[in-house]
Amino acid sequence: MSDLISNLYGNPHSESTPSALAGRRVDEIRQRALQFFNADPDHFDLVFVANATAAIKLILEAFRDDGADSGIGGKVKKKGRGFWYGYHRDAHSSLVGVRQATNGLHRCFESDAEVEEWIQAVPTREEKERTCLFGYPGQSNMTGRRLPPSWPSMIRQSQKRQNTYTLLDAAALAASTFLDFGNEVNAPDFTSVSFYKIFGYPDLGALIVRKSSGAILQRRRYFGGGTVDMVISIKNNWHAKKNSSLHDQLEDGTLPFHSIFALDAAIDVHQQLFGSMKDISAHTAFLSKRLYDGLSQLKHLTGTPLCHVYKDASAAYGDPATQGATIAFNVQRPDGTIVGYTTVERLADQNGIYLRSGGLCNPGGIATYLEWAPWEMKAAYAAGHRCSRPTEVMHGKPTGVVRASLGAMSTIRDVDALVTFLRKAFLADAVSSDAYMGGQLAALDSDTSVADSLGLSDKGHSRPARAQGWKPQIRNFIRKHVAIKKAARAGA
Structure with missing residues (x-):
């Protein structure tokens, strides 16, 4: 046991206790995680949580308790009136859920233009009297569209929004781009991230906090073990x-x-x-454009596109500033009717291609892109449709989508395999896609110039190609890596 403690925590003969050494090691890794995001520890703190949703919930708890008590800046509000919350339509369900703690004081912004008009507009009476929070995703987890990173600084610079904090859900964004906190002035007040979504392991998330905005989090009423120095519970x-x-x-x-x-x-x-997150961003931008172009060229003999891709008009595949490496689509028959999304996912599974289908925890995106009115969604629910037990098509409309997500390990072969599968499985006449097959797929085995030009090659082998086996082997790789570090520490 002493050897185990030595390897994990340091020298067992030290006067420091194992728990103290473990805490010191945790803080070292905390600083390294901040460094990964280029976040200066003088200006930012990082709170370890279970996942990105837990980070968002932590913000909810603090704002709920502030809204039930007193205002910011020493101004006392009427008690029990809650806080005001605004969120973007592309928000993940976990971000939408914050509205439930606002006593009805919330607003869903249906477009980017609405957000920017609101930032410049005179606050309503409800907004003036309360602490306000604006939450939005850095990247839509449905379409992959990337939202403007400038909103936190716009809100901070607006004299009309001095009581408004910003919450960025970066769970999807941080997986395939560099989340840069180098400019503290422009950074969100609070940012939720998932290390699982970035690295694949471990199952861990974080809340990144601007220290200058952190006072409101101290108003959270709940405390657990480890967060207090003294507690009196009797009398x-x-x-x-x-x-x-x-x-x-x-x-x-x-x-x-x-x-x-x-x-x-x-x-x-x-x-x-994989090198840097910038390498991954360039790599996935190239692959997502290749996939989008490939899907776009698949057509039935009737001229109907095989895939209806759901894409925001402001986003462009290949441009990592506006579009992430995610494509949401539905497969269509020659007459334009929809093939059930779970059918597509099941057939893809059988061919070793792993997609996701359904509502994707993005209620605003589903309602917008699939054109579902609130009354239609309630009617679908009443008729038995559930996210967990979906009715795939109702009244001619799909209730969800198929989503393909690309990452650091994805390759040209992966992308072209998906296009080939869709062509063979759903096109009545494969001749209709010969233009694509003759162009893109013919270059499959020889196209290494793109990876090389992106700086993704190492000794003649592209990092994505070398990494294809990474995911199933990651635990063994990490164990080996930890063993090396333990040995080095023990010999020091």
Whole structure:
């Protein structure tokens, strides 16, 4: 046991206890995680949580408790009136769910233009009297469209929005692009991320907080073990929160330190395999454009596109500033009717191609792109449609989509295999796609110039190609990496 403690925590003969050494190691990894996002620890703190949803829920708790107590800047509000919340239509369900704690004081912005008009508009009485929170996704988890990163700084610079905080859901965004916090002035107040979605392992998330905006989080009423220095529970209800850092006050209970230790190794492995997040962004931008172009060229003899791709007019595949590496689509028959999305997913599974289908936890995106009115959605629910037990098509409309997501490990072969599968499985006459097959697929085995030009090759082998086996082997790779670091530490 002493050897295990030595390997994990340091020298067992040190006067420091294993728990103290573990805490020190956690803080070292916390600093490294901040460095991964180019976030200066003088200006940012990082709170470890279970996942991105848990980070959003932590913000909800703080704002709910602030809305039930007193205002910001020393101005006392009427008690129990809640906070005001605005969110973008592309928000993930976890971001939409924050509205349930606002006592009805919320607004869904249906377009980017609405958001920017609101930033410049005179606040309503409800907004003036309360703390306000604006939440939006960095990238739609349905279409992959990337939303403007400028909104937090626009809100911060607006004299009309001085009581408004910003919450960026970066779970989808951070998986395939560099999340850069180098400019503290322009950064969101709060950012939720998922390390699982970036690295594939460990199962861990984080809330990144601008320290200058962190005071409101200290108003959260709940406290758990590890976040307080003293608690009186008999004949008095007094307690004293820790005051050393924001994360000390917000990380309730025993930290998942095994996962946090694995995060350190995951960052190393990720960098060894793929280089920088900028490399991954360029690589996935190229692949997503190739996939979009391939899907767009698949047509029935009637001229009907095989795939109805759901894409925002402001986004362009191949441009990582506006579009991520995600494509949402439905397969159509020659007459334009929809093939059930679960049918497409099931057939793809049988061919070793892994897609996701359904509502994708994006209610605003589904309603917008599939043109579902609220009354239609309620009628569909009443008729038995459920996310967990879907009715795939109702009244001629699909209730969900098929989603293809590309990442650091994706390759040209993966992209072309999906296009080939769709062509063979759903086109009545394969001749209709010969133009695509003759052009794109003929270059499959010889097209290494693109990977090389993106700086993704290493000793003649593209990183994505070398990494195809990474996911099933990641645990063994991390164990080996940790063992090497343990040996080095023990010999030091």
